Amino acid sequence: TxxxxxxxxxxxxxxxxxxxxxxxxxxxxxxxxxxxxxxxxxxxxxxxxxLNYEAIEQKKAYDLAGLLGDIGGQMGLFIGASILTVLEILDYVYEV
Structure with a gap:
């Protein structure tokens, strides 16, 4: 309360x-x-x-949907970067 x-x-x-x-x-x-x-x-x-008034409220920083969305976005970014890295390595090996 x-x-x-x-x-x-x-x-x-x-x-x-x-x-x-x-x-x-x-x-x-x-x-x-x-x-x-x-x-x-x-x-x-x-x-x-x-005549000052101060209100202190606590709010959730993230709800569950926002947290899952942020995690999914980060995972997509890392997977995309990993795939690009693998393709760059294959391209380098193919050219050499």
């Missing part, structure tokens, strides 16, 4: 709310002070580090 493996890498990084403008906006929006916003609010981004 084929196996499936999914592995997710993780990386944690954090930073405070970058500027006072953002803190002021959130403080007004949620009725809190800027210090409370800086210490208690969180922006969470979850994303893939890379």
């Amino acid at each position: 084929p196996c499936n493996l999914t592995r997710y890498g993780k990386e944690i990084s954090m930073v405070r709310i970058p500027n006072k403008g953002s803190a002021r906006y959130l403080a007004r929006k949620y009725n809190k002070n800027e210090t409370y916003i800086r210490e208690n609010f969180l922006v969470l981004d979850i994303f893939f580090e890379a």
Whole structure:
């Protein structure tokens, strides 16, 4: 049976709310002070580090018909070459 493996890498990084403008906006929006916003609010981004997908498949290099065809082709080539060699030798002997 084929196996499936999914592995997710993780990386944690954090930073405070970058500027006072953002803190002021959130403080007004949620009725809190800027210090409370800086210490208690969180922006969470979850994303893939890379969007690569790799599929590994195993396939037969040869099926039986292809293997027999290749063997037959090689045998035909060698038999043809052998017959030509014998005929060349006979031709040489006949001429000498």
